[in-house]
Amino acid sequence: MAPVTMLEAIRQAIFEEMERDPAVVAIGEDIGVYGGAFKVTAGLLERFGWERVIDTPISETAIIGAAVGMSYQGLRPIAELQFIDFIACCFNQITNFVAKSHYRWGAPVPMVMRGPSGGGVHGGPFHSANPEMYFVHTPGLKVIYPSTAYDAKGLLKSAIRDNNPVLFLEHKFLYRRIKEELPEDDYTVPIGKAIVRREGRDLTIVTYAAMMHSSLEAAETLAREGVDVEVIDLRTLLPLDKETILQSVKKTNKLLIVHEDTRTGGIAGEIAAVACEGAFEDLDGPVLRVTAKDSPVPFSPPLEERFLPNVNDILSAARELAAY
Amino acid sequence: MSYPLTRDQHLELYYYMKLNRMLDEQLVRLFRQNKVVGGLYSNLGQEATSVGTAYALEKRDWIAPMIRNVGGLLVKGYKPADILMQYMARYDSPTKGKDGTSHFGDLKGRHVVSPISMLGDLVPVMTGVAIAGRYLGQNIVAMTWVGDGATSTGAFHEGLNFAATQHAPLVLVVENNQWAYSTPVAKQVPIHDLADRAKAYGIASSIVDGNDVVAVYQATKEAVDRCRAGKGPVLIESKTMRMKGHAQHDPAEYVPKKMFEYWEARDPIARYEKYLTQNNLWDEKTKSEFAARIEKELEAALDVAEKSPFPPPELAEQGVYCDGCHTIEAEWKRSKKEVTPPQSSVKPEWEVTDFGGFDLASTMTKQSAAAGANGGNGAKSSRTIAAAQKSAGKSNGRPEKPKVPARVPFGRGPKGKEGRK
Numbered sequence: 001m002a003p004v005t006m007l008e009a010i011r012q013a014i015f016e017e018m019e020r021d022p023a024v025v026a027i028g029e030d031i032g033v034y035g036g037a038f039k040v041t042a043g044l045l046e047r048f049g050w051e052r053v054i055d056t057p058i059s060e061t062a063i064i065g066a067a068v069g070m071s072y073q074g075l076r077p078i079a080e081l082q083f084i085d086f087i088a089c090c091f092n093q094i095t096n097f098v099a100k101s102h103y104r105w106g107a108p109v110p111m112v113m114r115g116p117s118g119g120g121v122h123g124g125p126f127h128s129a130n131p132e133m134y135f136v137h138t139p140g141l142k143v144i145y146p147s148t149a150y151d152a153k154g155l156l157k158s159a160i161r162d163n164n165p166v167l168f169l170e171h172k173f174l175y176r177r178i179k180e181e182l183p184e185d186d187y188t189v190p191i192g193k194a195i196v197r198r199e200g201r202d203l204t205i206v207t208y209a210a211m212m213h214s215s216l217e218a219a220e221t222l223a224r225e226g227v228d229v230e231v232i233d234l235r236t237l238l239p240l241d242k243e244t245i246l247q248s249v250k251k252t253n254k255l256l257i258v259h260e261d262t263r264t265g266g267i268a269g270e271i272a273a274v275a276c277e278g279a280f281e282d283l284d285g286p287v288l289r290v291t292a293k294d295s296p297v298p299f300s301p302p303l304e305e306r307f308l309p310n311v312n313d314i315l316s317a318a319r320e321l322a323a324y
Numbered sequence: 325m326s327y328p329l330t331r332d333q334h335l336e337l338y339y340y341m342k343l344n345r346m347l348d349e350q351l352v353r354l355f356r357q358n359k360v361v362g363g364l365y366s367n368l369g370q371e372a373t374s375v376g377t378a379y380a381l382e383k384r385d386w387i388a389p390m391i392r393n394v395g396g397l398l399v400k401g402y403k404p405a406d407i408l409m410q411y412m413a414r415y416d417s418p419t420k421g422k423d424g425t426s427h428f429g430d431l432k433g434r435h436v437v438s439p440i441s442m443l444g445d446l447v448p449v450m451t452g453v454a455i456a457g458r459y460l461g462q463n464i465v466a467m468t469w470v471g472d473g474a475t476s477t478g479a480f481h482e483g484l485n486f487a488a489t490q491h492a493p494l495v496l497v498v499e500n501n502q503w504a505y506s507t508p509v510a511k512q513v514p515i516h517d518l519a520d521r522a523k524a525y526g527i528a529s530s531i532v533d534g535n536d537v538v539a540v541y542q543a544t545k546e547a548v549d550r551c552r553a554g555k556g557p558v559l560i561e562s563k564t565m566r567m568k569g570h571a572q573h574d575p576a577e578y579v580p581k582k583m584f585e586y587w588e589a590r591d592p593i594a595r596y597e598k599y600l601t602q603n604n605l606w607d608e609k610t611k612s613e614f615a616a617r618i619e620k621e622l623e624a625a626l627d628v629a630e631k632s633p634f635p636p637p638e639l640a641e642q643g644v645y646c647d648g649c650h651t652i653e654a655e656w657k658r659s660k661k662e663v664t665p666p667q668s669s670v671k672p673e674w675e676v677t678d679f680g681g682f683d684l685a686s687t688m689t690k691q692s693a694a695a696g697a698n699g700g701n702g703a704k705s706s707r708t709i710a711a712a713q714k715s716a717g718k719s720n721g722r723p724e725k726p727k728v729p730a731r732v733p734f735g736r737g738p739k740g741k742e743g744r745k
């Protein structure tokens with residue numbers, strides 16, 4: 001099998017799930033005839049027809065609202081947000097309607113909301129967002145943010161089969177940059193389970209999505225300096241796999257959290273609290289964070305480079321922590 | 325109504341359209357040379373709408389552009405270098421590289437509100453600008469453009485409804501360019517004329533041939549005058565065509581070739597050139613002078629843009645908050661005393677005329693047939709602004725108060741117990 005991109009892996013997940021289960025439908029702007037702004041849904045319309053691959057007007061509230069209604073009919077809609085930034089337009093539907101449905105009146109909402117997120121492609125303030133924390137703070141949702149093609153496919157399949165509303169974030173910088181060979185057989189990756197990408201003794205880096213790759217790169221450099229770093233890829237942000245985090249911290253006694261989202265109110269703060277509550281006695285240094293700056297995502301390349309965390313930022317934070 | 329243009333005005337309209345076109349072509353070249361950062365959204369084919377609408381405004385009026393309204397920005401006084409630098413993410417661009425495309429603005433000087441990508445959001449924003457302008461006594465008009473696609477958004481409808489209830493001096497130009505990304509207008513909205521959206525909000529509307537710059541100008545001028553006279557918002561539908569893909573990366577294979585051919589034959593610039601010739605407004609010499617002059621201007625602009633550096637990285641974190649870097653002052657055009665309670669003429673009470681005996685007929689919009697708002701250009705600008713409401717409002721811009729024989733009392737009558745039974 002030839003290696004495939006993350007984008008292709010996501011496409012395969014949708015395609016295969018639609019083949020497997022006629023209840024799975026796709027809905028979104030330009031997803032049918034055009035095959036999606038990023039071509040994630042290319043070929044779906046030809047295979048499944050317009051009743052299952054629904055091109056919509058530019059109405060995010062209508063897309064999410066209708067997807068909820070479809071899921072009340074027992075369907076499993078996959079709703080695409082053309083850029084994840086536009087999720088803000090349907091914030092009310094998601095946080096109030098979708099997320100509270102099961103809790104309020106026992107009505108499950110088996111839908112997936114997915115879209116390209118993240119920066120690094122000079123998309124400017126409205127095409128580069130990392131909106132995870134608005135939704136991690138919303139009980140009733142699940143939030144997934146994969147870093148590899150294998151995980152993207154397996155997690156998306158799990159999300160589609162899940163009986164809960166899932167927000168599935170796809171880092172657009174990774175779409176075509178990473179490639180992997182995928183199993184031929186159907187497989188899933190469980191939601192809510194982090195994975196240890198690299199084992200180490202001296203220091204734990206907890207991260208996800210594009211920053212996972214930067215963290216691994218930093219870990220290789222640090223290994224040459226004699227610092228043995230463990231890298232944990234969260235994969236799912238809600239629910240958060242506290243157990244894997246705590247286990248690792250108890251082993252390495254040092255914790256660095258790396259994410260591309262902005263700093264204040266980012267998930268690093270939450271993870272730091274988890275570590276303090278569950279492994280305070282084991283910590284041999286402060287919990288450190290490497291994150292984006294607290295500003296909107298700027299457009300011009302030098303500004304965006306400054307805004308985004310990079311391997312050097314990770315290296316200096318890790319060295320500082322290792323020196324404790 | 326007809327608004328005659330002088331020869332100079334005609335030539336100015338041409339200048340802006342041609343500048344718009346040639347700047348667009350220059351940007352495409354720069355894109356191919358990898359000098360444009362991010363996407364490039366061409367305005368090819370829509371110059372007449374952008375330029376003709378903006379040209380009907382005065383300096384004090386406000387606009388909020390969309391991605392395809394570079395023409396309007398030029399009319400509002402932005403220089404080609406500004407636009408080049410913005411697309412090239414340079415330090416001297418209007419946003420210093422923090423944002424791209426047409427995402428820039430200027431509150432004080434040119435009265436331009438910078439758009440965001442979220443479509444439709446400018447409609448409520450410009451309603452706010454408009455009603456604030458009324459309060460401040462500025463007698464301004466606020467104008468924004470939305471695509472056919474954007475008319476599907478909630479923000480469009482919420483904003484328009486609010487503008488209508490407020491009688492806001494808002495001119496909303498719906499650029500029906502047939503496509504929203506890959507979605508044809510018929511898949512976007514279930515009606516033929518987007519101008520019909522106005523009916524639901526009880527406001528005036530018109531339809532104009534968007535490739536006929538004089539017709540566009542006339543329709544907009546009429547709308548602007550109406551707004552300035554306090555008659556409430558106007559929706560103008562401009563029928564035009566996006567002659568390229570959504571952005572440079574999109575080859576627009578979903579557009580039938582015939583459709584491009586149809587609109588190519590109605591190219592707004594070629595048409596206007598013909599019009600200028602037929603009406604003896606210029607000769608071949610003037611025409612070639614225009615092209616040469618604009619080419620020179622654009623060369624100079626590119627030089628400025630190329631010389632501008634990329635922004636210093638430290639700028640990334642700066643400016644998230646205003647730390648006293650701006651003084652914020654409303655621009656009153658009439659004395660504050662006139663508008664501050666208790667001098668306000670708006671009474672803080674409600675008067676309710678009837679309970680259910682709703683006079684439907686008097687609130688219905690009538691779309692009257694056109695009395696030719698085209699500039700003699702042979703174009704069809706099929707409808708002109710309809711008398712929107714019988715009670716369209718007084719010239720102070722506030723809706724006319726309903727005429728009530730006597731105040732209907734709630735609970736307590738005007739004279740003690742009298743009102744009760």
Ligand SMILES: Cc1ncc(C[n+]2csc(CCOP(=O)(O)OP(=O)(O)O)c2C)c(N)n1
Nearest residue numbers: 082086441442443471472473474503504505
């Ligand atoms: C609320 C929202 N949803 C989706 C998008 C992504 N998007 C950008 S432009 C566009 C098509 C716009 O079509 P239209 O409003 O007709 O304007 P045109 O591009 O034709 O000028 C889409 C879907 C967006 N910008 N905003």
